[in-house]
Amino acid sequence: MLEQREPMLEVQELYVHYGEIAAVRNVSMTVDKGRIVCLIGNNGAGKTSTLMAVSGAHRASSGRITLKGQPVTGLPADRVVRRGLVLVPEGRRIFPSLSVEENLLMGAVTNRRRAGEALARSYRMFPVLRDRRRQPGGSLSGGEQQMLAVGRALMAEPELVMFDEPSLGLAPKIVDLIFETISRLREEGLTVLLVEQNVSLALEIADYGYVMESGEIKLSGSAAELSSNSLVREIYLGV
Ligand SMILES: Nc1ncnc2c1ncn2[C@@H]1O[C@H](COP(=O)(O)OP(=O)(O)O)[C@@H](O)[C@H]1O
Ligand SMILES: [Mg+2]
Structure with missing residues (x-):
């Protein structure tokens, strides 16, 4: 091919x-x-x-x-x-005391003006993050924290x-x-x-x-x- x-x-x-x-x-x-x-x-x-x-x-x-x-x-x-280029690090490295949404917004470093769009995209990819958006990141399960880490990385539109x-x-x-x-x-x-x-x-x-x-x-x-x-x-x- x-x-x-x-x-x-x-x-x-x-x-x-x-x-x-x-x-x-x-x-x-x-x-x-x-x-x-x-x-x-x-x-x-x-x-x-x-x-x-x-x-x-x-x-x-x-x-x-x-x-x-x-x-x-x-x-x-x-x-x-x-x-x-973004890295989703080993062990997730989310901010446990910030809310899910605040964690996601931390990733929007390249495009503050399009952050709302990027947020919607992360929520479409992982609907559970939308449901939990006001909860502290540290209260999520391991799997949800991994979704959060991925969602946060995507916020930078890599x-x-x-x-x-x-x-x-x-x-x-x-x-x-x-x-x-x-x-x-x-x-x-x-x-x-x-x-x-x-x-x-x-x-x-x-x-x-x-x-x-x-x-x-x-x-x-x-x-x-x-x-x-x-x-x-x-x-x-x-x-
Ligand atoms: N901060 C550090 N200080 C000293 N040695 C380290 C550090 N991080 C990793 N190493 C060493 O570097 C080598 C490679 O580690 P690492 O890159 O974490 O491997 P992997 O991710 O494949 O498990 C290992 O021998 C590890 O002990
Ligand atoms: Mg390693």
């Missing part, structure tokens, strides 16, 4: 250090526009560190990050959001959404809903970089994937290639 490839995000030779320790070493990857790309790997592999560096939340020690052809390396996180372990600790029904939402985002033309421990589910919805071990990319390929790769099957799919 011949399809036009247009890189949304390019990461080249990325290194991330914590003091002396290199958590990410020489990582290069490309996320094409309109695709879901997953990044898989065991605990401590360096996935979160990679996403933090790409989002501007943690400074890369070296390497280049390019979004829509423009360099964003070293830009602070709020400027990266304005360029169209082109690329990075998810860090969105299914962690959630009931299977909620996990299905979150994954359906991620697929729906691709249908709407968004691009997704997905970090996920649930490798079989991730490969089900992804177009392409990278496998990370000990800070380095060990393997990459189409989701179909990775699903049939013996190493992936043995280590990550347990078959």
Whole structure:
């Protein structure tokens, strides 16, 4: 199948250090526009560190990050959001004492004037958030908090959404809903970089994937290639 490839995000030779320790070493990857790309790997592999560096939340020690052809390396996180990239962080990170609606509005950093529209869109995507809009974020269930984290990210009208372990600790029904939402985002033309421990589910919805071990990319390929790769099957799919 011949399809036009247009890189949304390019990461080249990325290194991330914590003091002396290199958590990410020489990582290069490309996320094409309109695709879901997953990044898989065991605990401590360096996935979160990679996403933090790409989002501007943690400074890369070296390497280049390019979004829509423009360099964003070293830009602070709020400027990266304005360029169209948002991170739904590991562990949701919502504001527990703010109401659901206030949490959502915190995400509307790029478009205050269109915040009402963006709010309506988040509520259409997750009607339960509308029902609970006046409740404190901290009173929501884990699944609802994940919906809130996703809804808040979408408030910035991103082109690329990075998810860090969105299914962690959630009931299977909620996990299905979150994954359906991620697929729906691709249908709407968004691009997704997905970090996920649930490798079989991730490969089900992804177009392409990278496998990370000990800070380095060990393997990459189409989701179909990775699903049939013996190493992936043995280590990550347990078959
Ligand atoms: N704030 C930090 N300070 C020191 N070491 C860290 C910090 N965050 C992560 N690390 C280390 O960096 C490595 C990669 O961690 P992380 O990026 O969180 O991996 P993953 O998300 O794949 O589980 C691990 O060895 C972890 O212990
Ligand atoms: Mg992590």
